[in-house]
Amino acid sequence: MSKLDITDIQGFALRGYNFPFARFLFLKISDKQKGRECIGRLVKYITTGERWDQGKPKTTVNIAFTYKGLVALGLPEPSLLSFPVEFVQGMKARGAILSDTGKNSPHHWDAVWEHEVHAWLGVFAQSQPDLEYQCSELLTLLQESGGATKIDSQDAGALQINGQITTKEHFGYTDGFGNPEFMGVEKDSQPGQGKLTADGKWTPLATGELLLEYADEAGELPVAPLPHLLASNGTFMVYRKLHQNVATFRKYLKEKGALYPGGTEKLASKFIGRWRDGTPVELSPSEPSPAIVGDKSRNVNFTFGNDLDGARCPVGAHVRRTNPRDAFGFNGKLINRRRISRRGMPYGPYTPEDQPGTDDEEHGMIFMALNASLFRQFEFVQQQWIEYGNDARQGNDKDILIGNHGGSGKVMIQGTTDPNNPPFLCGALPNFVELRGGDYFFVPSITALRMIAANSVDPR
Amino acid sequence: MANKSGSIYGLTILSPVKDDPHAEISPSLAVRMYLQTLPVDGRGPFGRVSSTHMARLVVLDDVVYFGMPSCEEHLKSKYLIFESNFDGELEPYLKQLAAEASDEVHNIWQHCIGYPGVQNVDAFIAYMKRCQVETTFYFADVNNKTVQQTLQALQTQSAVASFIEKNQGKPSEELQPAFIEFMSRLNKAPRPKPGSTKGKELTDELL
Numbered sequence: 108m109s110k111l112d113i114t115d116i117q118g119f120a121l122r123g124y125n126f127p128f129a130r131f132l133f134l135k136i137s138d139k140q141k142g143r144e145c146i147g148r149l150v151k152y153i154t155t156g157e158r159w160d161q162g163k164p165k166t167t168v169n170i171a172f173t174y175k176g177l178v179a180l181g182l183p184e185p186s187l188l189s190f191p192v193e194f195v196q197g198m199k200a201r202g203a204i205l206s207d208t209g210k211n212s213p214h215h216w217d218a219v220w221e222h223e224v225h226a227w228l229g230v231f232a233q234s235q236p237d238l239e240y241q242c243s244e245l246l247t248l249l250q251e252s253g254g255a256t257k258i259d260s261q262d263a264g265a266l267q268i269n270g271q272i273t274t275k276e277h278f279g280y281t282d283g284f285g286n287p288e289f290m291g292v293e294k295d296s297q298p299g300q301g302k303l304t305a306d307g308k309w310t311p312l313a314t315g316e317l318l319l320e321y322a323d324e325a326g327e328l329p330v331a332p333l334p335h336l337l338a339s340n341g342t343f344m345v346y347r348k349l350h351q352n353v354a355t356f357r358k359y360l361k362e363k364g365a366l367y368p369g370g371t372e373k374l375a376s377k378f379i380g381r382w383r384d385g386t387p388v389e390l391s392p393s394e395p396s397p398a399i400v401g402d403k404s405r406n407v408n409f410t411f412g413n414d415l416d417g418a419r420c421p422v423g424a425h426v427r428r429t430n431p432r433d434a435f436g437f438n439g440k441l442i443n444r445r446r447i448s449r450r451g452m453p454y455g456p457y458t459p460e461d462q463p464g465t466d467d468e469e470h471g472m473i474f475m476a477l478n479a480s481l482f483r484q485f486e487f488v489q490q491q492w493i494e495y496g497n498d499a500r501q502g503n504d505k506d507i508l509i510g511n512h513g514g515s516g517k518v519m520i521q522g523t524t525d526p527n528n529p530p531f532l533c534g535a536l537p538n539f540v541e542l543r544g545g546d547y548f549f550v551p552s553i554t555a556l557r558m559i560a561a562n563s564v565d566p567r
Numbered sequence: 568m569a570n571k572s573g574s575i576y577g578l579t580i581l582s583p584v585k586d587d588p589h590a591e592i593s594p595s596l597a598v599r600m601y602l603q604t605l606p607v608d609g610r611g612p613f614g615r616v617s618s619t620h621m622a623r624l625v626v627l628d629d630v631v632y633f634g635m636p637s638c639e640e641h642l643k644s645k646y647l648i649f650e651s652n653f654d655g656e657l658e659p660y661l662k663q664l665a666a667e668a669s670d671e672v673h674n675i676w677q678h679c680i681g682y683p684g685v686q687n688v689d690a691f692i693a694y695m696k697r698c699q700v701e702t703t704f705y706f707a708d709v710n711n712k713t714v715q716q717t718l719q720a721l722q723t724q725s726a727v728a729s730f731i732e733k734n735q736g737k738p739s740e741e742l743q744p745a746f747i748e749f750m751s752r753l754n755k756a757p758r759p760k761p762g763s764t765k766g767k768e769l770t771d772e773l774l
Contacts, residue, residue, distance in 0.1 A: 366736045502724075517728055534732030 111291040111314070113156030115553045116340045119169040119229060120318065120477050121156040121292050123283070123450050126167065126231035127265040127272045128238045131346070131473065132245070133219050134226040134255045136179035143180055145254030146170075147560030149228075152245065155553060158293075166232040166241040170556070171344050171548035173197060176225030180559055185566040189333040190549070193482045194343060198546045204486055206494035206511045207542055216544035217348065219259035226255065227346060227548050229475075261348065263452040263473045268459075276453050277351045277470050278508075278539070279375070279460060281385035281400070285407040285430060287446040289317045299407030302446075303432065303439035309408075316446060316479055318342050324443045329479035332549075333566040337559075340552030342477050345447075345485045347545035348454075349509065350471040353464035356539045367520075369527050377520045377531075378507050380424035387426075392419040392528070410439075417521035418528070423501045425508045428492045435498065445492075447484050450475040471543070481547055505536075512536035569703050573711030575620065576653050576660065577702040580695055582679040584626065584645040594678040595626050595645045601674050602626075609762025612668035613651075617761040618660060620709050620717070622651040624675065647679055654713040657699075661692045718759040726753055 113121065136142035154167035172180070174195045178187060193201055199213050199220070207213070213220065228245060232238035242260075249255045265272045276282045288294065288301040288311040301311040302324075315323030319331040320339040331338035360378075364371025372395075376382040382395035389409040390399055399405050411427060411434040414420055420427050422434070430446070433439040455470025478484035491497070494511060496504040505511065507518040516536030522529045551559065558564050570577055585594040592600070602624055605611050613619040625648040632638050653660050664672060665685040672691075676682040681697075683690040709717055730749050734742055 368736075517732065519728075532728055532731040532735060534728065 111156070111318075112340065113158070113293070116156045116318065117169050117550050117552070118154040118156045118167060119450065120342045120448075120550055122294060123286065124154075124163075124167050124231045125283075126163075126233055128232040128235055129263040129452050129473075130230045130238055130242055131261045131263065132228040132230070132242070133222075133224045133258045133260065134176075134228060134249070135223065135258050136176055136225045136255050138254055139179065139181040141252055141254030143254070143560050143562055145249060145252035146180070146556060148248055148252060149245070150553065150556050150560060152248075153553060153556065163233065165234070165237040166230060168241065168245065169229045169550070171227045171229075171550040173224055173226070173546050173548055175223050177549065177559075179223075179225050181562065182559065182564055183566055186333055186337060186564050189331075189566065191330045191343075191480065191482060193486060194547050194549065198345070198347075201486065201547075205489050206505075209511060209513050210538050211511050211542035213544075215541065217259075219261075220544040220546070222258045224258060224546055227344075261454065261473065263454040266453050266457040268457055275457070276451075276472055277353050277455070277457065278356050279383045280379060280381065281383065282451060282453075282472075284381070284385060285426070286448050287312050287316075290314045291321075292317070295403065297403050297407055299409060302443045303410070305438055307410075307438075312443060312446060316444065316484070317448060317477060319479055323479060331479075334564070337551070337555045337564050337566075339554070341555055342479060342550045343481045344548040344550050345474070345476045345478075345481065345545065346548060347474040348471065348543040349474050350469075350541045350543045352466040352537070352539055352541065353458050353468070353470060354466045355537050357464050359537065359539070363531075363533055367531050368529055373527075374520070374531070377421050377424060380420045380426035387420070388424070389414060389420040418523045421518075421520045422499050423496060423504055423507060423518050423520075425506055428496075428499055428506050429488060431492070431499065445484055445487050447476040447478045447488060450477065471540070474545075477550065507533060507536065507539075509540045510536070510538075512538055514538075569701055569705060570657075572705050572707035574654060574713070575707040575709055575711060576651075576655065576657060577705035577707065578649070578651045578653065578657065578660070579700045579702045580647075580649040580698045581627075581700055582647045582649070582676060582682070582698045583643070584647055585678055585680050586644060595628065598647060598675060598678045599626050605671065609760060611762070612664075612671040614760075614762030615667040616653075616660070616664050618654040618663070618714055619761075620652040620654070620707075620714055622649070622653075624649055644680070647675070652707060652709070657696070658692055661695050662688055665691050714761055715758070718761070722756070722759055723753065726756075 149170060152168040154169055174190060174197060202208060202212065230238060230241050230245065232241060246257060249257065266275045266277070267273065268275065274281050274283050285300060288296060290311045291314050298309045301309045304310050313324045314321035315329050319329055319341050320335060323329050360371060360375055364374045367374040372383065376388045380388055382388065384395045384397065385400045385406065386395040387399070387406065387409050389411065390405065410432050411420060415434065427434060431442050435441045452473050453471070454473055455468060458464040476485055493506040493509060496502050504518050505516055510516055514535065514537050517532060517534040518536065520531040520533065522531060584598060587594055608614065613622045627646045627648055629642050630640060632640055665688050669685045672685050681694060683694050685691050712720065734745055
């Protein structure tokens, strides 16, 4: 394939920025014509995939639209009708497939989702003042344009522990490992990302698993809107605000950890497949290893083929469910069309480890993921691997960490005859994580943004 | 023999649907309308034909060829497709189907060409076998266990999981009597009925 035109692709689609501060603005397009003019003025702020040889900028800005947003911007009907159905329906309508029921149902979502959200404006910054400055500049632009208004915003940011910016999330795990690698996307190559080859090596996934109008792993073009230029270099984004019940998690882990012969920290590592410092349990089942965490040639470089019974990494551990690598055989070929690029970021203040924490406080994870097909990639992972266990041979059991357990879930932690690594059953599982809203967004290329702004989207 | 995987039989039957230009309702539509009225849980006909793991009834109107170069082909008629995974051999299964679900069988297959009725069981079996297509690539996902064994295993798994959850970590002198007592209750517990989705409730009652 040819080299990607990285300055035409929104940077957020190509890489996680690793900035410590972020704000996500949810917009309503108030007027078709003025809305398009507003997009036209916003384009120059949009961060592309351009190389940062001179260092990172102070802030980044990216934009994405819901289906209703594209309607509000007056895209021609033949274009609108060509979008994939799951995007047209939006995340709320897909609740039954995603198990967004019970405590995860829209009834419990933030008020912003009672509105018709048209656009997402994502701002990342190196510092809080930079964030404030950039957001205020953007809000002034919106106001002046008269084309879009802010409905609400969501702040997020790296957790700060003792004044230090960290890569931890609220349950104490180090996050941000293991995003897939795609052909043509420049990044520091790490063995363990991308896909497995027959000889056990790792190679990037087809570009079409991430970006529209490129061949995917089946050698086909992903379902994409018309015309070609509207879709090309674009992608789809999932936005989900995942509230974390810190008190419930800590209490559960403490209670079960007291019963588990390997101890609390080992049990915590079995839940997700990494020790809390990030060490993969598959590589170091008995203890965390800072040497492995710090080694990019090792920290995502593992397979499950020699651990099919889950003695080291439980079959239902979070990282194994969501990226089973070779666990289903066939050199991992069964999973290459189910990979997503995550861009998660915590929100809310960190609760020190020695405190019980609360469930009610505003704290959690803004889960964002990019993929060419919401249906084939994100929705499949959510439905089949998070909320169901058959592929992992775990029956109806759900992902221990983010499953919608409703208080009656159970998960088996496999083990061995080693008294420090016995099989252990975690029952009466509550929801450690609850959905507080979200939607599906289209992330257009810079060309497509300009076409939308110029009202020149022509599907004929 | 490709129709079987271990003790599980993979049955495929294609029965041509009548083409009646005088019918008030097209026979294929009549089958579809009737199928839509059938319950899909244990109250349905296959809940009674208790050796059925899973069964599916579909009306196939025609085949459509996509691609280049285009090649237009058609079926000689519409077909009713009946697929079933069941325990044991074909003839006893068809006999049971005719006996336990005769009304449903009649209401469905009466719209098919050559259907002789279910009253004469031998004729019915001969007809179904004539419509049978060999299942050449058959995957049985039920581990060579009968319906009853599978339901019982699910019940046992759920019960044992609850037992472990309540008792893991206890000293052996407490664990053993608790387990013996649990096993005795489990062995006396009512077995889940075919088509039943009540495994969990039975387990909860049991414990």
